[in-house]
Structure formats: structure tokens, C-alpha cells
Amino acid sequence: MTPITESPSLCLLADIPDGNAIEVEALVNGEVESLLVYRHGDEARAYFNVCPHAGRRLDYVPGKFLVRGGQIICAAHGATFTAESGDCTAGPCRGDRLRGVPVAVADGIVRLA
Numbered sequence: 001m002t003p004i005t006e007s008p009s010l011c012l013l014a015d016i017p018d019g020n021a022i023e024v025e026a027l028v029n030g031e032v033e034s035l036l037v038y039r040h041g042d043e044a045r046a047y048f049n050v051c052p053h054a055g056r057r058l059d060y061v062p063g064k065f066l067v068r069g070g071q072i073i074c075a076a077h078g079a080t081f082t083a084e085s086g087d088c089t090a091g092p093c094r095g096d097r098l099r100g101v102p103v104a105v106a107d108g109i110v111r112l113a
């Protein structure tokens, strides 16, 4: 039985290849938002799918992200973000960061926290 206080689920952790990210649409603060959900082992991070450089989506085609070696690379102009923190480490918005969305993983399910 599902407790009524449970946070909305975004996806199964197993839906995300380890070290990669998928797109999930979710209701955040009353708005449907495109989110990037990144997996590292048993943990997940989520960010709005919006680059702080020019406000473009991060994916190169809908739902497909450039993620390599723990770095998320914006498909528009190549800004590079540390997947664990969202910090931009290279590119045109170096020093800025992705806007994070708090998530938690329990029983293999990624939920808004």
C-alpha cells in the first residue's frame, strides 16, 4: 500500500544507465518541467534541463544527453558541468551551475525529495 505522504516518483533507478542520464518530465512547483536525472551507482541527481548559459536545453536530441566521465556537456555550446554538483567547470558559463531539483532514492525508485 502506498502511503499518501510519499513523494512523486520520477523513474526507476534501473531506468538510468550507471554514469548516464535520462530525461523525465515532472510537476515541479505546479509546472511541468523537463528534468535531467543522472545516476551514479545507487545515487541520483536531478537538474532542470536548462543550461545557465543561454537557457537552451542540455540534450542534443530530446531525452539524449552528452554525459562522459561524470561530466554533463551542454549540446548547444559545450558548457561542461560536474554531474555530482551541477557546477560548470568549462565553457561559456564557467562558474555558474545547473539548477538542481532535490531527489532521493529508496527501494530502487527515484523520487522528488
Ligand code: FES
Pocket (backbone or CB within 6 Å): 051, 052, 053, 054, 055, 056, 074, 075, 076, 077, 078, 079, 091, 092
Ligand atoms: S546554452 Fe548551453 S553552452 Fe550555451
